[in-house]
Amino acid sequence: MKKWKFKHLFLTLAATSTVAPLSLISASTTSEETNAQPDGNGSDTDVVEINAPDFDSFKKLVDKVQSEKLKEILDERIKKLRQRAKSYLDSTTNDTNNIIKANYYHKVAAFLEDNKAEIIKNPIKFGLPFFYPRIASTDKTLKNVSINFLDRTFDEVKVLSSDANDGTTIYAKDYPKDITDKIEVTSTKEEIDGEKPEVNKITKDELVKLVEKYYDEFNVNFEDIVINNEDTPNNKSTQYDYNSETRTLSMTVPSGFDSWEQYIKSKIASRVLYFDLTQNSKPDEEKEDQPKNPIFPPLLPDIVDPSVQNEEIQLIPNLKPYITATVYDRYNSDLNAFASEYNNNVATKGTSDTYFFFKNLVNTRFKYSVLKLTLTPNNELQAQVQIQDVLNPDKTKVYTEKVVKAESKQLALATNAAVNTSRKLFEQFYIAMGVGKHINYKLLPSQRIANSLFNIVSRTVYIFDNSEEFQKMFSEIIQRDQNTVSSAYDPLSNVSNSSAQPANDETNGATDEKLNNEKVSTNLGLSIANLILEKTLWGATINEIPYFTVIPNTLSTYYNDDLVTGFKNKLEIIKSNIAFFNDEISKLKDNEVSPISLLALDKALETLRTNINYLLGLVNVPTSDVYGRYITYNEVLSDVTRQIRNLFNILKMDSLDQIKESEPAKLEEYKNVLRDSFNNLEYTPYRQPQTSQKLLYILGSIFSIWGIILAAIVGIFISMRKKWKLTNIKNKTITISIISAVSIIAAIALFILGLGGLL
Structure with missing residues (x-):
């Protein structure tokens, strides 16, 4: 560990x-150039001639770039360290741990600030x-x-x-x-x-x-x-x-x-x-072949799979195999016969899931299975377990672990159900991200997003595997609610054992998997969901960033740095492609294809920006229903990632005019991608119907009450001005009347929007 x-x-x-x-x-x-030896002796002079002509100036160049980058980094980080230290002090009274952390941050900031000039220099x-x-x-x-x-x-x-x-x-x-x-x-x-x-x-x-x-x-x-x-x-x-x-x-x-x-x-x-x-080293693994049917055909980004690059299969925990409720009674009868039956008839067929399950709560990319059973002298079953990367089946790890049998058949059933509940929760998130339930990082549009998701998965595995409090509460929930389930999949809706399913990420692409955001239904399922989401992850951080904020922050950066900047830089090519496409479809007889426009693209970008901000709002606004918020989070996230995929295709497409000249055979494919990407763009921001409607009604009521109160005040002033001998109130009553009218008009508009608009 x-x-x-x-x-x-x-x-x-x-x-x-x-x-x-x-x-x-x-x-x-x-x-050929590298091995060139004009005078035949392979002298140092021949090698030097191949270096860049200005190589001797490179050291000074590096010193200059390093100084600029380090100054920028140190200035930014010193400021953030001070701010973070202040936030720790502001958020606590006598919490010693937070105060110590704040004090240490100040010491690190002081170390960097006091030595900044020397650090930059050496x-x-x-x-x-x-x-x-x-x-x-x-x-x-x-x-x-x-x-x-x-x-x-x-x-x-x-x-x-x-x-x-x-x-x-x-x-x-x-x-x-x-x-x-x-x-x-x-x-x-x-x-x-x-x-x-x-x-x-x-x-x-x-x-x-x-x-x-x-x-x-x-x-x-x-x-x-x-x-x-x-x-x-x-x-x-x-x-x-x-x-x-x-x-x-x-x-x-x-x-x-x-x-x-x-x-x-x-x-x-x-x-x-x-x-x-x-x-300064070779990556742990060479880049894998691209998926057979990439999610951005034919514009797949060059993503290095962080799971492969970091040899994740070597880092994930060696989990114990648990006996399933299905074979629980047979296991109790005769261990030697059980092992022989499994080794001779089951292991060779790859049906380990019928006999064993593993507490793999998070990382659904990896499949655990038992290869062989051995009876020890102590009359205990020892399992040879294999972990396999579902997306790269040749990547495996084998270890030996003792077989675990729950205290009762019902407890085994409930434990299996709790594990499946957790897996389902994370599969919903992965599908919303667009990587499918087996977490195919190569289906993401940028390395930055892939790395953020990988860090989330790794951090979650680490939290669950190392938190004694989480493991204790997980077991207590299963003990308490074990009788509320009748099958390993009872808490779930329309879900099967994902570890036994084929890796369709490689065959059909992650977009074939639809987001099923149905809630779990049993007491056990709800308790496990609340333990994972509310009690464990909602308050967790990754590099001091709130857990559920990491992805929205990354998507926001991608939107600004990659999409918006990218569209500005490629604006002329995009305009040319739109004109080319519209010209092509205008030549077709009985044309039913709608033209595309730059205005639609601009509106789609604005919709994406709004949805990303909404996603950030979801995780920054307190709620008493974290599980319900998680459901909404995944729905909005699914809209965001789908919009990004379509915008990515439009952005990364080369000039259709050039493709027509250089690769005419591929022109039709590129045109179809451009058409489908525009057709699949969303132009209306996500709104959770009930919540949005309720909010609009509340705001409408506030504005209407405010408008009525102001109107009443104006009426009182006018009717009582002679009795109260009020003077110089004309300008005041006009101003209040205008505010009242605007408030009432705003209230009417909000009520209309709450009813679904004018159309």
């Missing part, structure tokens, strides 16, 4: 790694070993080595060929010894010496792009690296004194450290180096 927990700290780092390795960046130069000195940009810009020849660091092997790490030949510490040699001692170069000296140096063919533009992306990724992962929750001191490692009157806290430096600066540097040093190696 400890190993899983430690590796999880770095899931975000690997998931968001998009900086291309030097070997890929330099691929534009042909091998980040390595302050626990920020940004080696990769330096390596990319310094040596004209490079070598590849394999490095083991913090239980992970990094392959094809680029190092300076001069360092590699030294036989000394190859990577991070000018870094503190307590860190470099953890670095193990697994490549042998013979392998290193025998490898021919690779020419560093990176160009100026490629280098700038690499460095900018490098620091962008560091900024994305800043909180995991620099203010990781595990770094916050506790009362075992430090002493503190809290003054309740001034609400100030004084903390001693944690034991074993001479200063807060030393403590902070020691905490971030290894994580920054891990991040750096993640950027």
Whole structure:
């Protein structure tokens, strides 16, 4: 468990790694050029000639870009740390944990602020070993080595060929010894010496792009690296004194450290180096083949599956197999016969689900099954369990675990039902995201969204697997409500055991799966849903961001940075494609295809913006019905992701005029995609009918009452002005009358909207 927990700290780092390795960046130069040796002796002069002409200026260029990016990051993060510290203090009175956390955030902010100039000048000195940009810009020849660091092997790490030949510490040699001692170069000296140096063919533009992306990724992962929750001191490692009157806290430096600066540097040093190696190494897996029928045909984005990239199958928990209620009685009779029957007749047919279930509550991408049963000398059944990536069946992990039998058949049934309830809840979310119930990240429009979803899945698995409170309450609910179910699928509507279903994400695409947002019906199902949603996830955070806000925030960023900016940049091509399409359909006889327009596109973008804001509002407004809010959340999310898919197709389409000239055979396919994408756009924002209608009626009532009160005041003034001897009230009565009239008109308009509008 400890190993899983430690590796999880770095899931975000690997998931968001998009900086291309030097070997890929330099691929534009042909091998013929690389091996060219005009004078036949393979001299160093021949190799140098292949470097970029301005290579000698690259180090200064990296220093300049690094200084600009670091200044920008530090200014932003120092401000946010101060704000977050203030929010912790404002939200509590005597909550010691929050006060300690706020105090620690202030100390980190002070460390960054006091040393900002020096950090920008020499980040390595302050626990920020940004080696990769330096390596990319310094040596004209490079070598590849394999490095083991913090239980992970990094392959094809680029190092300076001069360092590699030294036989000394190859990577991070000018870094503190307590860190470099953890670095193990697994490549042998013979392998290193025998490898021919690779020419560093990176160009100026490629280098700038690499460095900018490098620091962008560091900024994305800043909180995991620099203010990781595990770094916050506790009362075992430090002493503190809290003054309740001034609400100030004084903390001693944690034991074993001479200063807060030393403590902070020691905490971030290894994580920054891990991040750096993640950027400067070959991805764990090469990019998979694209799905057979991509969700954006023929415009599938180049998404690296974060599950594959991070070897998620190696990180997910090894779960125990539980006996199902179906075979519960047979299991009790004769264990030896049970094992023999299973091994001979069942395991070979792949029907493990009839006999066993696993508490895989979240990650529906992976299927657990029992391959073989063995009877131990203690008369216990030991299972050989296989975990399989449903989307990549060749990716498996096998482990051994003891078979678990519930105290009663009914309890086994209820436990299975509780597991299926949880899986159903998350499948609804995955389908709303557009990735299908087996979480096919490649069906998403951007790497940013894929990484956010992966982090959510990983974090949820981690929370459920490591929270003793959650596991205790999960078991208590099953014990209490076990008699409210009569089958493993009783709490659910129209749902089958998804772990036994084929991976239709690859055959039909995730869009074939419709969002079924029906609520669970039994006491057990409702209790499990409320435990997961309200008591566990609603208040959870990912990198200090509220759990349910992560996806809306990512979608909002994608809308602004990718869609809006993208449409502005490609406006002329889009106009040309619209004109081309409309011209083509005008030539058809008996044409029933409607023309498309830029105005419709603009309205669709506005609808998407409104829906994303509505999604953000859903998670930021308090509610007493979190489960009902979750249902609405998925409905709005489904509308948003569907709109994004259609807008993505329109945005990413090349010029139809050029396609007609270069690939005429594909023109019809592209035209159909453009037509279908426009036809499927939504132009009316999502509104939850009952809630929206009720809100409109409430607002209408408020405006009408306000208007009537103002009208009454005007009437009283006019009728009583002589009796009360009121003077100079003409302008006042006119103003109040106007406000009253506007209020009544607004009320009428709101009532009409509440009834569904004028049409």
